[in-house]
Amino acid sequence: MTSANLAPRLAIVGAGIVGLAHAVAALDAGYRVTVIEQDAVAVLASLRNFGHVGVSVQAGELGELAREALPLWWSLAERAGVEARRSGTLVVARSAAEEAVLQEFAAERAPEDARLLTGAEAARALHLDRVAATGAARPLAGLLLPRDLTADPRTAVARIAAWVHAHERGEVRFATTARGVGVGAVETSRGLVEADHVIVAAGHLVGRLFPELADRGGVRECALQMARVRAPHAMGIGPAVLTGTSMLRYGAFAGPALEALRAEIAAERPELLQIDANVMFTQQVDGTLIVGDSHAGHDTAPPFLDERWSQILLDEVAAVLGAPRLEVLERWQGVYATSRRQDILRVNPIPGVTAVSVTTGTGMTVGLAVGARTIAGL
Numbered sequence: 001m002t003s004a005n006l007a008p009r010l011a012i013v014g015a016g017i018v019g020l021a022h023a024v025a026a027l028d029a030g031y032r033v034t035v036i037e038q039d040a041v042a043v044l045a046s047l048r049n050f051g052h053v054g055v056s057v058q059a060g061e062l063g064e065l066a067r068e069a070l071p072l073w074w075s076l077a078e079r080a081g082v083e084a085r086r087s088g089t090l091v092v093a094r095s096a097a098e099e100a101v102l103q104e105f106a107a108e109r110a111p112e113d114a115r116l117l118t119g120a121e122a123a124r125a126l127h128l129d130r131v132a133a134t135g136a137a138r139p140l141a142g143l144l145l146p147r148d149l150t151a152d153p154r155t156a157v158a159r160i161a162a163w164v165h166a167h168e169r170g171e172v173r174f175a176t177t178a179r180g181v182g183v184g185a186v187e188t189s190r191g192l193v194e195a196d197h198v199i200v201a202a203g204h205l206v207g208r209l210f211p212e213l214a215d216r217g218g219v220r221e222c223a224l225q226m227a228r229v230r231a232p233h234a235m236g237i238g239p240a241v242l243t244g245t246s247m248l249r250y251g252a253f254a255g256p257a258l259e260a261l262r263a264e265i266a267a268e269r270p271e272l273l274q275i276d277a278n279v280m281f282t283q284q285v286d287g288t289l290i291v292g293d294s295h296a297g298h299d300t301a302p303p304f305l306d307e308r309w310s311q312i313l314l315d316e317v318a319a320v321l322g323a324p325r326l327e328v329l330e331r332w333q334g335v336y337a338t339s340r341r342q343d344i345l346r347v348n349p350i351p352g353v354t355a356v357s358v359t360t361g362t363g364m365t366v367g368l369a370v371g372a373r374t375i376a377g378l
């Protein structure tokens with residue numbers, strides 16, 4: 001018997017970024033790993049996002065996890081061929097209230113972590129010098145966060161799953177649904193998978209397997225409207241771009257200047273607050289832009305995309321880019337797990353089983369570190 005056959009067995013439900021983060025950490029720690037994924041390819045939150053690994057904009061424990069995740073992304077770029085690039089993040093300010101938030105942010109950071117840009121520099125970073133943009137489109141200021149990454153969301157989880165499956169101690173079983181999880185075993189649609197420990201990384205679907213756990217954790221579905229658009233002018237491959245509504249969303253922008261910004265947006269652009277927008281975009285390897293997003297909480301997210309909501313988001317991104325309109329190539333809805341009770345749900349519903357869901361919409365940023373921490377703690 002080889003040492004690989006004696007290694008402890010781990011079964012993981014879910015081949016999204018969180019399940020695969022656990023799989024990679026467990027393989028590195030010497031486990032035998034079986035990942036069970038209901039779909040033929042993972043197509044839920046981990047495929048539908050911006051791919052923004054926004055380390056600099058997270059605060060508290062999420063900030064710590066995000067910093068731990070950075071080297072893990074680089075390691076997967078090298079080992080699994082994940083397309084991750086140090087894009088940095090550009091936060092654009094288009095009003096004095098937004099600029100004040102950026103100034104507060106930069107004052108608390110080392111210059112190598114956050115650099116304030118003039119309006120002209122921010123315009124150059126968006127390549128607005130190449131378009132006859134209106135004055136309204138010109139940024140007043142910007143903030144460059146050079147540490148952040150963008151990982152290609154269209155290919156990342158598929159490549160990590162392929163790496164896990166190719167590992168001598170790893171296996172990914174697609175098109176296999178976990179119907180029940182018990183002590184030492186997962187009952188699936190294709191038979192029993194035995195394991196010494198089970199990780200349930202089912203994202204917003206955790207309640208299908210453990211409804212009481214999801215109820216206690218206050219887990220709901222957050223639905224987001226997204227689109228992929230053609231870049232309106234030649235942009236090269238640039239940073240992820242955040243705007244004023246992003247400042248309201250991410251913990252690291254919290255500070256005295258934020259309330260004035262919230263009041264400004266409420267007075268001048270109330271529709272952005274009504275759809276709980278985080279107007280942002282990332283650039284894809286083919287140069288197209290993933291733009292979004294709105295947020296709406298549901299017990300079960302309805303499938304319909306509200307065209308008015310899409311137009312609010314698209315108009316806002318077009319204004320940032322000085323474009324009269326954007327050519328939409330694709331639209332979709334993304335759903336992630338959300339909760340008001342905790343940022344990350346990590347509980348042991350029964351002995352030998354750990355359920356892990358990132359309940360903040362930051363799984364691409366923190367997920368790899370969440371997996372590493374769970375495995376280190378087993």
Ligand SMILES: Cc1cc2nc3c(=O)[nH]c(=O)nc-3n(C[C@H](O)[C@H](O)[C@H](O)COP(=O)(O)OP(=O)(O)OC[C@H]3O[C@@H](n4cnc5c(N)ncnc54)[C@H](O)[C@@H]3O)c2cc1C
Nearest residue numbers: 014016017018038044046049052178203334362363364365
């Ligand atoms: C539109 C959108 C934009 C986002 N943008 C960003 C971003 O830029 N940066 C960032 O950090 N985060 C972002 N997020 C959040 C991030 O995508 C999620 O936090 C993360 O993908 C969650 O990963 P997961 O593995 O928990 O969930 P998922 O990716 O949903 O994976 C769960 C998997 O479990 C499988 N599964 C569930 N139940 C079973 C079962 N019973 N049997 C077998 N398989 C099962 C599902 O099929 C699924 O593949 C965004 C999310 C969305 C929706």
